[in-house]
Amino acid sequence: MMPRQSRAALYTRRFAQNRPAVLSALLLLALAYASLASPLIAALMAQDPSVVDLYHRIAGPSLAHPLGTDELGRDLLLRLLAGGRISLAVGIMGALAAAVVGTAIGLIAGYRGGLVDAVLMRATDAVISLPLLPLLIVLAAVDLRKLGLPPELARSEMASLYRIVVLVALVGWTTVARIVRGATLSLETRDFVRAAVGLGATPVRVMLVHILPNLAAPIIVATALSVGNVILLESVLSFLGLGIAPPLASWGAMLSGAQETITIAPALAIYPGALIFLVVVACNLLGDGLQDALDPRTLTARKRA
Amino acid sequence: MSSHILRRLAESLVVVAAMSFVIYALIGLMPGDPIDLMLSADPHLTSADVARLKALMGIDQPLLRRYGAWAAAALSGDFGYSRLYVEPAVAALLDPLGRSALLMGVSFVTTLALALPLGILAARQPRSLADHAINLASFASISLPSFWIGLMLILVFAAGLGWLPAGGIADVGGGGFIDRLRHLILPVTTLTIVSFGAFARYMRSGLLEVMGQDFIRTARAKGASERRILLGHALRNAMGTVVTIVALSFGGLFSGALVTETLFAYPGMGKLIYDAILGNDFNLALAALLIATVMTLVSNLAADIAYAAIDPRIVYR
Numbered sequence A: 001m002m003p004r005q006s007r008a009a010l011y012t013r014r015f016a017q018n019r020p021a022v023l024s025a026l027l028l029l030a031l032a033y034a035s036l037a038s039p040l041i042a043a044l045m046a047q048d049p050s051v052v053d054l055y056h057r058i059a060g061p062s063l064a065h066p067l068g069t070d071e072l073g074r075d076l077l078l079r080l081l082a083g084g085r086i087s088l089a090v091g092i093m094g095a096l097a098a099a100v101v102g103t104a105i106g107l108i109a110g111y112r113g114g115l116v117d118a119v120l121m122r123a124t125d126a127v128i129s130l131p132l133l134p135l136l137i138v139l140a141a142v143d144l145r146k147l148g149l150p151p152e153l154a155r156s157e158m159a160s161l162y163r164i165v166v167l168v169a170l171v172g173w174t175t176v177a178r179i180v181r182g183a184t185l186s187l188e189t190r191d192f193v194r195a196a197v198g199l200g201a202t203p204v205r206v207m208l209v210h211i212l213p214n215l216a217a218p219i220i221v222a223t224a225l226s227v228g229n230v231i232l233l234e235s236v237l238s239f240l241g242l243g244i245a246p247p248l249a250s251w252g253a254m255l256s257g258a259q260e261t262i263t264i265a266p267a268l269a270i271y272p273g274a275l276i277f278l279v280v281v282a283c284n285l286l287g288d289g290l291q292d293a294l295d296p297r298t299l300t301a302r303k304r305a
Numbered sequence B: 001m002s003s004h005i006l007r008r009l010a011e012s013l014v015v016v017a018a019m020s021f022v023i024y025a026l027i028g029l030m031p032g033d034p035i036d037l038m039l040s041a042d043p044h045l046t047s048a049d050v051a052r053l054k055a056l057m058g059i060d061q062p063l064l065r066r067y068g069a070w071a072a073a074a075l076s077g078d079f080g081y082s083r084l085y086v087e088p089a090v091a092a093l094l095d096p097l098g099r100s101a102l103l104m105g106v107s108f109v110t111t112l113a114l115a116l117p118l119g120i121l122a123a124r125q126p127r128s129l130a131d132h133a134i135n136l137a138s139f140a141s142i143s144l145p146s147f148w149i150g151l152m153l154i155l156v157f158a159a160g161l162g163w164l165p166a167g168g169i170a171d172v173g174g175g176g177f178i179d180r181l182r183h184l185i186l187p188v189t190t191l192t193i194v195s196f197g198a199f200a201r202y203m204r205s206g207l208l209e210v211m212g213q214d215f216i217r218t219a220r221a222k223g224a225s226e227r228r229i230l231l232g233h234a235l236r237n238a239m240g241t242v243v244t245i246v247a248l249s250f251g252g253l254f255s256g257a258l259v260t261e262t263l264f265a266y267p268g269m270g271k272l273i274y275d276a277i278l279g280n281d282f283n284l285a286l287a288a289l290l291i292a293t294v295m296t297l298v299s300n301l302a303a304d305i306a307y308a309a310i311d312p313r314i315v316y317r
Helices: A004-017 A019-036 A038-044 A076-112 A114-129 A132-141 A151-155 A159-172 A174-187 A191-198 A203-239 A251-258 A266-294 A296-304 B002-028 B034-041 B047-057 B063-075 B089-124 B129-143 B146-160 B177-211 B214-221 B226-248 B250-263 B269-278 B282-310
Strands: none
Touching (some): A004 A019, A004 A266, A019 A038, A019 A076, A019 A266, A038 A076, A076 A114, A076 A159, A076 A174, A076 A203, A114 A174, A114 B002, A114 B282, A132 A159, A132 A203, A132 B002, A132 B250, A132 B269, A132 B282, A159 A174, A159 A203, A174 A203, A191 A203, A203 A266, A251 A266, A251 B146, A266 B146, B002 B063, B002 B282, B063 B282, B089 B129, B089 B250, B089 B269, B089 B282, B129 B177, B146 B177, B146 B250, B177 B250, B214 B226, B226 B250, B226 B282, B250 B282, B269 B282
C-alpha cells in the first residue's frame, strides 16, 4: 500500500484536474463564508436584516440595499445570506445524518447477513419505492408535542431546522445503506477481517475498526452527492410551508412568501431560487469531482463508455 | 419468472400493509383531533359530551385496535367521510385522480419525447459539442427546484406576457378543450423541465453501455450502417434499463406533480393530499396517501415485469 501522504496527494491532484468541481468547491466555500459572515456584513452595511421598515417595502436596488428590499422592507441581500446559512446547514447536517443512519444499517445488514440482512434490505427497497414527498408532508405536519417532546423544545426557534434534518435522515439513508452493505459483503471475506475475527474481536469492533475505515471513500462520495438533493428537499418542504418556519428563514421559505407578490416584486422570487439552483448544481458537480478523485473505478467505467 | 413476480407481489402487499399502519399512526400524531374540531365549532359541548363522542368514534381505544377497525372497513371499501368535501373519501378522490392522471400522463409523454431523443443524440457522439450541451442541460434539469421553475414560468408567461393562465384547470365559464389545454401548458412544461434530465442521462449511459458490447462490433464488422446498428441493435437492448428506470421513477413523478399541482392550484391528487393534511381531513388524507403508495408499488412491479419482457436474457429464479 502507498504511504498515506502520497494517496492524499493523488486524490488532490485528481480532484484539481476537474475544473468544474474545483470551481464549484470555490463557489460553495465563498457562499458558506458569506453566509456565516452575514452578521458582520450587516454591521458593515449598518443594516439589521430583522428590522421591519414598511416605508421602504419592495424597493429596487440602491446604495443602501444592493439588491433592494423585501415585502417587509428588510434588506434582500442580507436576508439571502441569512437564508443561505439555514439552507446550507440543513443540506450538510441532513446529508451527514442520513449517511450515519445509512452506514449503520448497511454495516449491520452486510455483516450480520441472513434474516437481518433480508429484512433491512427489503425495508430499503420499500423506502426507495415510496412516493416520498406526500409522506414527508405527513411527517412534517406531525405535532412534536404528541410525540412526547417537551414543549420548550417543540416550540423552540431551532425546532423546524432539527425536524428537517431528522426527516432527511429518515428517508435519505437508502443510497448509503446499499453502498455500505455491498462493500461490507466483499470486505468481510478479506484476510485482515478474518484475522481480526480470529483474534477474538467483537462484531462491533470489526465493523467500526476494520471495515468502516475502508468504506470512507464511497461514503464521502455518496454523502457529497446527496447534499444537493437535501437542499432541494428542504426548499420544497419550506416552500409548501412545512419546512423551515419563522423566525428562521431558508431560501425555500423565502420563495413561499414571494409567490404572492410575484407580480409586483419578481426579484423576491428570482434570487432565492437562483441561489438554490446554483448551490445544487455546485454540490452535484463537486460530488462528481469527488467521485472521480476518490473512486477511480467509476471513472474508468465512464471513460470507457 | 411467475414465482418471482408472485414473490414481488407478496412483498408489495406487505409494504402496503406496513405503510397503511405507519400512515395511520402518523396521522394520529398531527396537530388537532376530530373532537377538538367539533369543540371549536360548538362551545356548548360539555366534557361528558366529549367523552361520549370519543367513545362513539372509538378515539379512546388503543392505536392497534383503532387501526384494526379502520383497516377492516377500508378492506371492504369504506374509507370514511371526507371532512372538507362532505362526501365519502373515495368519492372525493375520483375526480382529482383523473386530473392527476391527465397531468402526469401528458407530462410523462412530453418528458420522454424530449429526453429519449436527446439521450440518443448524446450517445451517438460521446464527448462531442452536442453531448456536452445535452449533459449541461440535463444537469440543470436535475438541479432545478420544480416550484421555482414553475414560479419563473408564471412570472414570464402569465404575469409578464399574459399568454397563459397562472393556475387552475379552466376559466370561469370556460372549460372547453382549448381552455383546458391552455391551463395544462405551464404545469406540464414545469414537470417536463425538471424530469427530462434524469431520463436523458439514463438513456445516454444505457445506450453507451450497449454500444461497447461485442454484438455491436459484430454488426459493424458485417457492414451494417450506424443508423441500423443504433435503431436495430443497440436501442432495443438499451431500452430494458431505461424502461425499468422510467417505471421506477413514478414515485418521483408523483412528488413532482404534488409540488406542481400545489403551485398551479391544479386540483389533482397531490394538491388533494396537501390540502387534506393541512385541513385535518384525516380520512381523505389516509385514503389518498394509500392510493399513491399502491400506484407507486404497482408501477414498480410493472417495471420488473417489463424488464423481463423486453430482455429475454433475464431469467428470474
